[in-house]
Amino acid sequence: MITPAESSASTDRCPAPVAGRRRAAIAGALLAAFGGFAGFHLMLSAMPAYAVRSGAGPSGAGALTATLMAATLVVQPCTPWLFARIGRRHSLALSGALLGLPCLVLPAASTLPALSGLTVVRGLGFGLFVVAGVTFTTELFPSGNRGRAIGWYGAVVGVAGVLGAPLGIALARQDAYALAFALAAGTAALILVGSFGFPRTGAPARPAGPRSGRRWTPHGTWRSLRPMTGPLLVETASTTAYGVVFTFLPLTASAAPEALLAAQASTVLSRLGAGWLIDRYGGRQVLVPAVLVTTLGTAGGAASHEPALLLAGTALFGAGFGAVQSATLVLAMQAAGDRPGGLGVAGVAWNVAFDGGTGIGSLAGGPLLALGGPSALYPATAAVLAAFLLLDLRTARRPDSENYGSAQDK
Numbered sequence: 001m002i003t004p005a006e007s008s009a010s011t012d013r014c015p016a017p018v019a020g021r022r023r024a025a026i027a028g029a030l031l032a033a034f035g036g037f038a039g040f041h042l043m044l045s046a047m048p049a050y051a052v053r054s055g056a057g058p059s060g061a062g063a064l065t066a067t068l069m070a071a072t073l074v075v076q077p078c079t080p081w082l083f084a085r086i087g088r089r090h091s092l093a094l095s096g097a098l099l100g101l102p103c104l105v106l107p108a109a110s111t112l113p114a115l116s117g118l119t120v121v122r123g124l125g126f127g128l129f130v131v132a133g134v135t136f137t138t139e140l141f142p143s144g145n146r147g148r149a150i151g152w153y154g155a156v157v158g159v160a161g162v163l164g165a166p167l168g169i170a171l172a173r174q175d176a177y178a179l180a181f182a183l184a185a186g187t188a189a190l191i192l193v194g195s196f197g198f199p200r201t202g203a204p205a206r207p208a209g210p211r212s213g214r215r216w217t218p219h220g221t222w223r224s225l226r227p228m229t230g231p232l233l234v235e236t237a238s239t240t241a242y243g244v245v246f247t248f249l250p251l252t253a254s255a256a257p258e259a260l261l262a263a264q265a266s267t268v269l270s271r272l273g274a275g276w277l278i279d280r281y282g283g284r285q286v287l288v289p290a291v292l293v294t295t296l297g298t299a300g301g302a303a304s305h306e307p308a309l310l311l312a313g314t315a316l317f318g319a320g321f322g323a324v325q326s327a328t329l330v331l332a333m334q335a336a337g338d339r340p341g342g343l344g345v346a347g348v349a350w351n352v353a354f355d356g357g358t359g360i361g362s363l364a365g366g367p368l369l370a371l372g373g374p375s376a377l378y379p380a381t382a383a384v385l386a387a388f389l390l391l392d393l394r395t396a397r398r399p400d401s402e403n404y405g406s407a408q409d410k
Helices: 004-011 016-053 057-108 112-140 143-173 177-195 218-252 256-281 283-302 307-335 340-372 374-396 400-408
Strands: none
Touching: 016 057, 016 112, 016 143, 016 177, 016 218, 057 112, 057 177, 057 218, 057 340, 112 340, 143 177, 143 218, 143 256, 143 307, 218 256, 218 283, 218 307, 218 340, 218 374, 256 283, 256 307, 283 307, 283 374, 307 340, 340 374
C-alpha cells in the first residue's frame, strides 16, 4: 500500500472514527492478501506433482491449473454485483471459505475428475478474492498515490509467494501432501480474519462496477474495455509466461525451489520500485523495459540443468514480471477514466487477463513440454510475450482519438 508516513498524513485529515475504520480496512486487506496468495502459491507449486503422482501426467497437471483459472474467470464478472449486495466483509469471508474448505478434502481425492471438481470450487473462491484485492486497493487510495499503493499491495502478495511457492515444492518432494493441504486451508483462514477489518454490513462506499442505473450491453462493455486492450494483452502474455514457469519449472528443474524463491523475492522488490517509478514517470515508460526483462527471464527457463543460469533467469523473470503487473494495472485504470464504474471494469478486466493468461500457459505448456522439452517450452513462451509487446507498442502509437476516445463515451 502506501508508506506509513503517507498513511498518517492522509488519515490525519479524516475524523478519528473514519480514520480508524480506514486503517482497519487496510490492515484487513493486507492480512487477507497475504493469506490468500500464500495458499495459492503453495497449492500452485504442489498440485502439479500431486496430479502426476495420481496418474494424470504433465498434461493433466497443466489441465488442473487451467481448470482453476477457468473457474476464476467465470466468477470474476459477477464480483462487482456481489460486492454491492453483500459487502466487503462477507465477500472476503466467502472467498476464504471457498479457497480453504476444498483443501481439507483433497487428501481423500486421487482421481483427475475429483481433483478437478475441488479445483473448480477453489477457483471460484480465488476469482472472488483477487478482484476484491485490486478493487479495495483502488478505492482506498487516490490516483496520485496509486502506483505506490499497488506496489505495496503487490509486495505483500510477493512475500506470500516467496514463502508459499518453495514450500509447496518442498512438501511435494517429501510426499507430505496432507501437510501442504492443511497449511493451504490455514492460510485461507487468514482471509476470514482479515475480513473483520471491514464493516459488518453495507456495500463499498464507491461501488466497484457499472452504475446500477445504466443498462448493461455488450457494446457498452466493449467501449469501456477498448482503451485498455493494449495493456491487457501484455498482461495476458506476461501471465501466460507466469503459468508456464510456475507450473512446469518444478517438473523440469531440480533447482526449482531455489529458482522460484529467486523469482518471488525479485518480484517483491520490483513491485516496490516500480510503484515509485510509475507515479513519477508514468506506466508506459516502465512497461516496455519491464516486458523485455520478463522475456529474457522466461527464456532462461530453458537452462533447467544449469542451476546458476536458471537462478539468474528466474530472478530476471520476477523483476520484470512484478513491474509489468503494476504498470498494466495503472495503465488500465488510467484508460478507464478514473470513474468508479470504470475502475470496477478495469479491475475485473485486469484480473481476467491475469488468470486467463495463467490458464493458457498451464494448459498449452503441457503438450509443448511433452513434444519439445524445456528447450522448446520456455523460448517459445518468451517469443509470445515479445510479440504481444510489439502489438501493444503499435496500438500505443495510434492517435489519441482512436485509442482513448471511446473512454469518454458514456
